[in-house]
Amino acid sequence: MSTTELFLIAMTIILSVPYLLWRVFRTDYWAPLVVVQILTGILLGPGVLGKVFPDYFATVFAPPVIAALNGIAWWAVMVFVWIAGIELDLTEVWKQRRECGTTAALALGVPLLAGCGAAMLMLAWRDGWMGPQAQPWQFVLGIGMACAVTALPILILLMEKLGILRAPLGERVLRYASLDDVAIWAVLAIILLDWTRVGHQLAFLAIFAVVAWAFRRLMARLRESDRYVLGLVWLAACGYGADWCGLHFMVGAFLAGAAMERAWFRIEGLDTLRHNVLLVVMPVYFLSTGLRTNWQLGGVAVFGAAALLLVASVAGKLAGVGIAGRLLGWKRGDAWTIGWLLQTKALIMIIFVNVLLDRGLIAGDTFTALLLMAVASTMLTIPVVAPRLAGPGIARPGNEPPTSPPKAPESA
Template sequence: MSTTELFLIAMVIILGVPYLIWRVFRTDYWAPLVVVQILTGILLGPGVLGKIFPDYYATVFAPPVIGALNGIAWWAAMLFVMIAGIELDLREVWRQRRECGTTAALALGVPLAAGCLAALGLMAWRDGWMGTDTQPWQFVLGIGMACAVTALPILILLMEKLDILRAPLGQRVLRYASLDDIAIWAVLAILLLDWKRVGHQAAFLAIFAVAAWAFRALMDRLKESDRYYVSLIWLAAVGYGADWCGLHFMVGAFLAGAIMERDWFNLERLDGLRHNVLLVVMPIYFLSTGLRTNWNIGGTAVFVAAGVLLVASVIGKLAGVGIAGKVLGWKRGDAWLIGWLLQTKALIMIIFVNVLLDKHMITSETFTALLLMAVASTMLTVPIVAPRLKALGYV
């Protein structure tokens, strides 16, 4: 078969299998479609069906097909991260800076510390978790941040599902998550700092600052329909610059969106763009993520590591938000509710650990454990939060 035919067969599998699972088994309450797509990607990858049916894997996911899928996946993830950057509302965060700063710092800092301890435990347990091109501090900090991540785009989707996104509670949670989102990308930039290319990185940041000023001036003068198109050009340019200097194109994608004003876009249209990206191209990113999973050091060890990381992540997040609730005098039950909402990981965490894997800071086994942790933590959110929202009178 030609590469085109194999590509289209792969697309049928990527789009068809998770949709059928989602619809037939009605998983939406505990596993939204995006979670099913991630799990399907793992099952379709080399670690599961690739080992059971090696001929299937070698034929359908041949190198030319993988190359085509990867290109679409990169662009899909960049679009999604840019939209996450646009969603940041730092002006409202600044107006409520004491509450937002306290909550965001504790919601990030405590699970970060718990994740770092878990990473040290993995290193002491056995070899095979740390990548070849990294220092121990980079590995420990990377794992810690992966445990602390809150996935802003998926959080928005889940709060839409729970009908609280535009409610006061939903807006509070978005403000806390926005600050943590900035911290995630700042830490990633520190992890990727390359002293051999620090001149390139400084040059990129200087050029970016000037270009961002000119871009913002241009966007103020454009009508909304033109802003979408110009944003795509800006995204590609900033992504290239970030990757050229060694910061990775995903850091560039976040920077490209973060300097944009949410007021430039109609919120309904921006939500529609995010939904369309999820519908049309993000399933390919999930599949390509699943194709990178590995179980070479033993499936049991990977599952144990995923469990340890999940416990560190959940307990750390709930403890951090619980402390914030006591300090700020929240009403009873709010800290538990907000802690679980901020526990949502999935996409941004998966993008974050993909970058760590690309830069050889973690092994594919560590990547698999982190991926399982992200999926599990996201699947827990709605079943735990939905009953509490009703009990506390939010819905």
């Protein structure tokens, strides 16, 4: 068969299998479609499908097909991270800076420390967790940050499902997650700092600051429809610049979005774009993630490491938010609910650890353990949070008026 035919067979599998599993087994309560797609990507990888049907796997996922799928996956995840950067509402965070700063710092700092401790235990346990290019501090800090990550786009989807996205509780959680999102990519830039290319990196950041100022002035004068087109051009250019200087194109994608204003776009338009990206191209990214997951590496040790990382991640996040709740005088129960919402990981953590794997900072065993941890932590969120939202004392739509989203300027 031709490469085109094999590519279309692969796309048929990628798009149909997760949807059928999601519908037939009705997993939406504990595993939304995005989680099923991630799990299916793992099943379609070399560790499961490749082991059971090696000839079929080698035929359908031949190198030319994988190369084509990787191109789609790179662009899909760049657009996804770009949208996450646009959705940062730092203006509102600044208005609530004491509460947001305290909560975000503790919600990020405590699980970061717990994750760093887990990473050091992994290194003491056995060899084989660190990648060939890693220094111990890069590995420890990378694992710690992976345990501290909150996946802002998936958090938005889950809160939308729970009916609290535009409610006061949802707006609070989004502010905390937005601030942590900035810290996540800043720490990634530090981890990836290459002292042999530091001149290139400083040059990129200086040029980015100047061009971003001019870009923002231009965007403010355009119609909304033109902003989307120019924004995608800006995304590709920033991704190239960041990758050229050694920071990775994902850092550039986030910077491209963060330099833009959410108020330039209608909320409904951004929501629609995010949903369409998830529907049309992100399943390809999940498959490419699965193709990196090899169960032959590590065996039972991978599951032990995943359990250790899950405990560090969830316990650290709940402890950090709990401390913030006591300091800020939150009402009873809020810290538990917010802590579980903020420990949602899935996509952003998978993107984060993919970057670490690409740069040789973690080994395949570690990548698989972190992937399992991300999926498990996300699957726990709705079953834990939904019953609490049904109880008294929790802000739900109808109990309090929702906060109106910022109004976008009208299109010309």
